[in-house]
Amino acid sequence: MKMALLYMMLIVTMAIWGFNIVAIKVLVSTFPTLTITALRVFSALLFILPLLFIRPSWKKISRRDGLFLIGISLTTIVGHQVFMSVGLNYTSAVNGGLILGTVPIVTSIGAALFLQERFNIHKVTGVILGFCGVVVIILAGSNYKFTISLGDLLFCCTVIVQAIGFILVKKISDTVDTFVITGISQFFGGGILFFVSVFAEPAGIYQLGQGNWQIWMVFIFSGVIATGAGHYLYNLSIREIGAGKSAIFLNLTPFFAILGSYIFLKESILLGHWLGFFLVVTGVLFGTGVIKSIFIAG
Template identity: 45%
Template sequence: MPKAQKYKIYLLLVFVMAAWGFNVIATKILVTTFPTLTITSIRVFTAAISVFLILSIFKMVRLPNKKELRYILAAGFFNVVCHHFFLSMGLAKTTASNGGLILGLGPLLSTIVAFLFLKSRVTIPKIVGIILGFSGVAFIVASGNGGLSLRGISNGDLFVFLSIFTQSYSFVLIKKISNTLDPRLMTGYMLLFGSIVLFFISLFAEPGGLKKIPHGSLEVWMIFLASAVIATAIGHMIYNSAIGKVGVTESAIFINLNPFFALVGAVLFLGEKISSPQILGFLFILFGVLFGSGALEEFLHQSRLKKMPAHRGNVKNL
């Protein structure tokens, strides 16, 4: 692949990470303005419609077969219903900065899930990464009162952790069916299915929630559209496309920027103050993801492979 094209993909990935990081702030605003589950179901449904509109332009929409439908329903339950349910409930009870940092565990949890369910190999660097990552979360969730204390741990932090864990498990299901069903099309079906389930849950959990939806300001509705269309719909499509072009490992490295943008957004838009334990926790998670996800090992391995042919050529010329 030409370097210019690769750099273009990298820039798009940075854009996606910024969108996802700021989306934590957007979700925080939405769930504190509207009934949590009601607005979440509408936001996810809007994202689903956006995905199908985009895919229809490129004539990529088709009906799934029975096997694909089973995976869509299962992955949609974990990736959309559980993930967005726990994330929305969590952000309603914790700070956006905490939520963004804990979401940075995504690649690390994916490694653990892959080991448990796909029997992938676990190396010493990955074990070190897992320890570093969870140590970082411990610093973050135990700093709720400005100092390290178990009293700082909130239900919101736990819910955010569950949201990223359920999403990580769904990646196993997506991987198993990705050979026959395009991940971008699967994303659309999962969002559609998940939004319908979340809507019915909201009817029971938040009676009369729909009546409060029209009361939002124009500014809040602009945030809603940006969250649904840019972050959720377009963001996931760009990321899935990047995986197919530069690989899972190189794409996953950019996820480390997600909590950084969430922290920046929390300071700029919500006026939250970042504590020393949060900064320390961010650094632990950053290095934990680099080691635990296998990204660092793969990068070093690929670097050695690229150097080997040139080295051998030099040996022959001697």
């Protein structure tokens, strides 16, 4: 795949994921959180399943790869979706989107620990700047009081499980097809979410009639396009250029989340949010080696 096409695909995916934070905020404000989250993941299979049958992607999966697929299901699907969806009940889409911008830094740390990538002074600088950015964002969301909301805390958990999931995807992307990784993880992750929602929200399925057609269009965007197509495209990029380089593009997600929150949710964007965004992006550029590459090229 040509690099220019791959990079453009990543930028579009980041825009979709940024606006998806706004979409999820709308959905969890209308429907029971876990029930609609499980349905979103299952709807993502509408994108993946036809492609799985068209492409000769299936082969015998080793025990090792099977264990990694379980881990991917529990992190990128169950953990990521639950923490993010529940978190949006307790924090703004702006705060959530900006905190998610630290995923590249955490992924970089994970790559150093588990993929034997070097952890140098540039990455340490990136971690410090990213941490400072998250602190500023959280303070801005709490009117600069030294408190952290439950929603912000849950989004920090989202960052950790998503980074772990990306590392696991990289571990098996050379032996398992991207369609299979995405399809199996969404199938099992969606199944787990469904059973959890049945016990946690017994009447959740009966409350789905509350939404109008506009809300269900948002649901289709969030489920099929953002969760289904988006996860496939990102998993494909991890296979093509690696977890570290793919993660660089994730710092675009907060920008689109801010833009969508302002346009569609009319949320306030404070100076602290922009300062936190600047620190996070700068931290990402340091942590993923972009700054180092610029200095070497110069």
